[in-house]
């Protein structure tokens with residue numbers, strides 16, 4: 399089995415190749431390459447042909463420039479508090495994760511659905527196929543959802559997930575993270591991503607986080623500890639804004 | 655949110671970038687939030703009962719679109735998540751994932767209104783089935799938009815399902831072999847309603863055309 403050292407060499411090589419390209423005048427790349435060999439499962443699951451560009455401004459009525467609509471009946475108040483979905487309190491460090499959903503120009507995206515899922519405080523998912531020998535928590539499922547407010551804001555109450563091992567290579571560990579699924583005004587703005595916690599020592603070892611080879615883009619996946627969000631005698635606060643790209647009908651109407 | 659008064663507090667920690675109240679509204683963010691793979695464990699979070707039953711129950715015009723997702727070795731992909739979007743009602747109408755206000759459980763579509771959105775995890779054979787209404791678009795050849803997520807896929811992929819051949823700006827720009835990957839094949843069957851086969855090949859021979867919107 400591949401060792402961590404071998405994976406780390408590949409991670410550094412990919413990062414250095416990207417940085418050299420930038421120094422030579424290449425564009426910033428915000429999203430991970432789909433062809434990122436240190437993440438072994440990507441090898442057979444990325445297209446080799448280049449993506450075919452669709453000029454959205456040439457077809458402003460393209461279906462992809464609108465998106466599914468979700469409303470108040472798609473969520474209940476309890477959906478955004480993952481610590482209240484069972485009879486008892488889950489184990490772990492109670493946290494609040496809060497931020498705003500914005501488009502590429504910084505405009506709030508209101509009334510959009512944000513879904514989230516995560517491991518429990520021990521690093522175990524309530525998923526049939528997660529066989530990590532860490533305890534399940536009968537008081538924690540780890541699934542939540544909410545709609546953004548008029549200012550694009552969202553808030554979840556949950557517990558801090560634990561790190562967990564995976565089988566990408568020998569002794570592979572994922573840094574603690576929360577999975578997010580986000581809708582914008584257009585289907586082109588769809589985003590599935592992961593939020594990380596500041597200062598995690600596992601960051602340099604993790605090929606999934608490092609698949610984002612741009613250092614400042616990678617930093618945007620890391621929440622900020624925000625003491626103003628922490629609640630006395632109750633929970634620690636993390637702030638994480640989510641910014642969607644991709645054209646939308648609204649965008650075009652306003653003459654981008 | 656008012657600016658907090660911090661003058662009296664020494665060594666104020668730096669304001670996190672983009673924190674509300676600390677940046678003026680509509681300040682251009684430094685860049686988009688990067689994508690990350692959906693991973694292997696979304697299965698108890700994202701799929702919902704009836705996610706592929708987009709057509710209202712018993713609708714006489716319902717069609718079936720189904721097929722397999724394959725990787726670069728031709729193996730089925732049992733942990734892909736497909737989302738379909740074909741346009742639908744705007745704000746104010748019920749969504750696809752409604753909750754039961756009494757139990758907090760899943761309630762889903764109301765069975766009458768067409769939401770235009772489907773979400774289907776591939777099964778152990780890498781297979782999916784969508785039941786929907788034939789798409790209509792304001793101009794050109796109608797299609798379903800598809801967004802593909804999978805473990806191993808760092809950033810989702812978009813493609814389109816055309817249910818018929820014809821003149822279309824995207825299709826016409828493609829080589830015949832590639833064009834064919836976007837057109838579903840009509841299946842003969844005795845079930846009385848229309849059925850189409852549409853496979854998605856992530857890599858290699860017959861690789862599906864994937865799209866990038868600019």
Ligand SMILES: [Fe+2]
Pocket residue numbers: 517572575577693695
């Ligand atoms: Fe995970």
